[in-house]
Amino acid sequence: YIHIINKADMAASKGLKILVGCKRVIDYAVKVRVKPDRSGVVTEGVKHSMNPFDEIAVEEAVRMKEKKLAGEAVAISVGPPQSQETLRTALAMGIDRAIHVEIPLAQLEKLQPIHVSKLLAKVCESEKPDLVILGKQAIDDDCNQTGQMLAALLDWPQATFASKIEPSQDSKQLRVTREVDGGMETIDVSVPAVVTSDLRLNEPRYATLPNIMKAKKKPLAKMSPDQLGVDLQPRQEVISVEDPPVRKAGAKVESVEDLVGKLREKGLVK
């Protein structure tokens, strides 16, 4: 599947159409607890909110609209009924409309990036965005896979861990600065493309009251995995989830002699 845009100058055209992915996750400030049966973590009654990297992705899409680089921004979330609230937050930040791919509770726990990327790819077929921005990873599974898989499925270029997105020199492509281990890497990608957002891309705005009110009236379409023809059969099985090992308390010593004595005791010095 290839979608080519004929654009002489990005600024002059009516702007890119952006699709932004939002995932509903346990709020990053919450202390996560493992379920007693070790099958997963406790989510019942726990505060959830939008994945922080997705907030950054939403913010970037809204900023690109404000800069007239983008014409329309659509948010999409794959998740349970409550993902609608996550989409409302995106709408309140300035996104134009939203799509909710609702996953039944039974299949939710086994949902993996491979499924999400297939669902997103199907939506891209009908929505035909010029740019997909996803958070680089979700803070619950830390997979960092969906963006890359989506690009591969669509055979689109990908620019991951973006800390800056701007038009390229000749305005025909996007110039993305990426945060990599060695420092920063700047690449040009042609559109359509998949970009994943990193922490320093921007600081997300607060949803203002007028926008919160407007968000209620913005369109929110619902879809199901069956409608999109994607099979949600799990490829992995979670065997157990455990707490990280508890750090043992250290001991304070009163003097250098004490310290040397203890080091000797533990066989760390002769």
Next chain:
Amino acid sequence: FQASRAASLLPQLLLRRRPASAGAFALLARPASSASGGLPPLTTEIHPGIKRGAFSQLTDADVSAFEAIVGGDHVIKDADEVLSYNIDWLRICRGQGQLVLRPKTTEEVSAIVRHCNKRRLAVVPQGGNTGLVGGSVPLFDEIVISTSRMNSLLSIDPVSGVLVAEAGCVLEQLDREAASQGLMMPLDLGAKGSCQIGGNLATNAGGLRLLRYGSLRGTTLGLEAVLPTGQVLDCLTTLRKDNTGYDIKQLLIGSEGTLGIITKAAILCPARPKSVQLAFLGLDSFQAVLDTYRLARRSLGEILSAFEFIDSESMRAVKKNLGLSCPLGEHSFYVLAETSGSNETHDREKLDGFIESVMSMDGCATDGTVAQDAGQFAHLWSLRERIVESLLVDGYEYKYDVSLPLADIYRLVEHMRTRLDGRVIRTAGYGHLGDGNLHLNFTTPKFDAKVLELIEPHVFDWVRDRRGSVSAEHGLGLKKSQYIRHSKADFAVRVMAEVKRLLDPNGIMNPYKVLPDE
């Protein structure tokens, strides 16, 4: 999960609430406050009229006696260490206490106090030392009795919600323990990371959620205290209802350490709300603030858990002095309206209704936001909770905490701002609007006696004339004891003095505080 969260979210974590430990809280904003190389002036210099009571002098024999009670390690004699116990959090007081004792048990406290009573040695009970009226530090050479080592949580009953703890437990830590049982402490204040529950009770601390959960006078079911004679008063019941005789614990609550040292407390904890929402609004007149409050009570009624207002001068201080950012534009006033409830969907609906009303009402809020996640929630609250800290950066802070009829609250701020125009860096007004409680602060680069003269007693007279309280929640301590008759009839004050004489015949328990010199 934890490690990668921390790594990937470091910048945002740095923006969150200030750290929990007492040391860090103290380090955040500590300006060089006066002439003597960064130390505040001696309290005796600021109040030369107060004379040392007829107390004995500390002797080596006394020190040995204390060492026998708590152990040598917990008797602090070193001048540098003792100094920090002599200076209050606001750095407006510096005492000359020579000795700090750190008992671990009620029995040790009792033995110490018994000795001091016999020897007629004055003492100052001290918890987290976060009081704002100079009530928790010595004036002369009083012995500091610190409750910091009495920090065991004794029990939490998840069914009844009753928490029993030793007086030295830090409020924030108690709240965390309560959270693990689905409960919460019934009070919350900016000093939570350092203040201790004993001190909270002694000052009848109010805080941000008194509006919803009431005062400690209602939520404290029982306490244990050591009276000034050294006797242990055991009123530590966990019963919700117990009408058997006079409720003596109510004398100790709010007594600011002048009637005894609280050693244990039983607190009734409410259920921790499943859904907490926060709306932050920008308004352009105080009338709009009052109208918004009325709207909030009508549309949010049973779930409203806090209603705070901040004026533009306070917001300016927080932005400039602490570098915090405000998501709204410039407004004359800002309001924080928080809801706490058991059902997120219901509460969101109610909040939406409130916001719609607020926005459609003429002259009400046009600018505002609702926190979308815990990070935004914490950041918005910090704009209110860190005002005191931000004002300290200006230099010296003159703090006032009054109760007034709602319509008069901001009139006082405007009146004083005009009166002190040109003499102070700023006049900041903010507070618990829902409780009719104004926090009024002035700042100057250094302590200025002339400025103090312009403020006191004028501000207290203004409040008295409108039948307000000269100290809504901070207490009288040292700084306001002379103004007690502004809000209490003379006969009432004399009855208080009788009670003090009855329980503390030698007057050793936190002298010079609360009741005026007579």
